[in-house]
Amino acid sequence: MSAALQPVLYSYDPEREAVWVDATPFRAHVAQLLATGLTVPVIAQLAGVRERSVQHLAHGREGRRVHRICRDTGRRLLRITTLEARAVRFRPVPVRLSRERLRTMVGAGWSVDQLADQTGLGIDEVARIVGRGSATCSQLCALKIAVGYQRWIAQQEAGPGCPAVA
Known part of the structure; x- marks a missing residue:
């Protein structure tokens, strides 16, 4: 052929x-x-x-x-x-994006305790990031906040409301 x-x-x-x-x-x-x-x-x-x-x-x-x-x-x-x-546990990263994500969730009705549960961080750490306490957080904190935020966004897309508040 x-x-x-x-x-x-x-x-x-x-x-x-x-x-x-x-x-x-x-x-x-x-x-x-x-x-x-x-x-x-x-x-x-x-x-x-x-x-x-x-x-x-x-x-x-x-x-x-x-x-x-x-x-x-x-x-x-x-x-x-x-x-x-x-x-990752100790590497400092800018806190701005993590702070924005947590504040968005606070604006939707989440408490600091609920944010700590959702992200797997301590209450003090979440409060420090939400407030104006520092310019950096550990990369691990930022990753945990990103995971919690993405889960929250997925819940929002699945249905209206905030399951943690309801």
């Missing part, structure tokens, strides 16, 4: 070959990140992947271990080293 008569496969994309990879090393990596004190939502936020993907790697899916994951998800998770995971 000559080259001119061969069909052209437009759907073939060499970049998409082997999209799925073995999950074993990534499962171990997530376990190491969890051992440093990060939570599943914070790891997902830091890596830029879905929380459910990290949850499945950490705890399995319906009691069964995950055997394969998307190559891109694995690549994103490996960008977070254990050294980075430890540094």
Whole structure:
């Protein structure tokens, strides 16, 4: 068969070959990140992947271990080293965006106690960030606030009202 008569496969994309990879090393990596004190939502936020993907790697899916994951998800998770995971707790970042997010939630009727529960931070830390107390907070605080804020936005999109206040 000559080259001119061969069909052209437009759907073939060499970049998409082997999209799925073995999950074993990534499962171990997530376990190491969890051992440093990060939570599943914070790891997902830091890596830029879905929380459910990290949850499945950490705890399995319906009691069964995950055997394969998307190559891109694995690549994103490996960008977070254990050294980075430890540094996140102490690295100062500007507080402005975190403060705006918390103040938006306060404006919607959330109390400082509810914000602390939603974000996993202490009441004093939330009060300090909401107030004008400092120009920075730890990157871990900022990540936890981002996770809490995104969950609140998702709840808002799912239905009206503030479940924490109701």
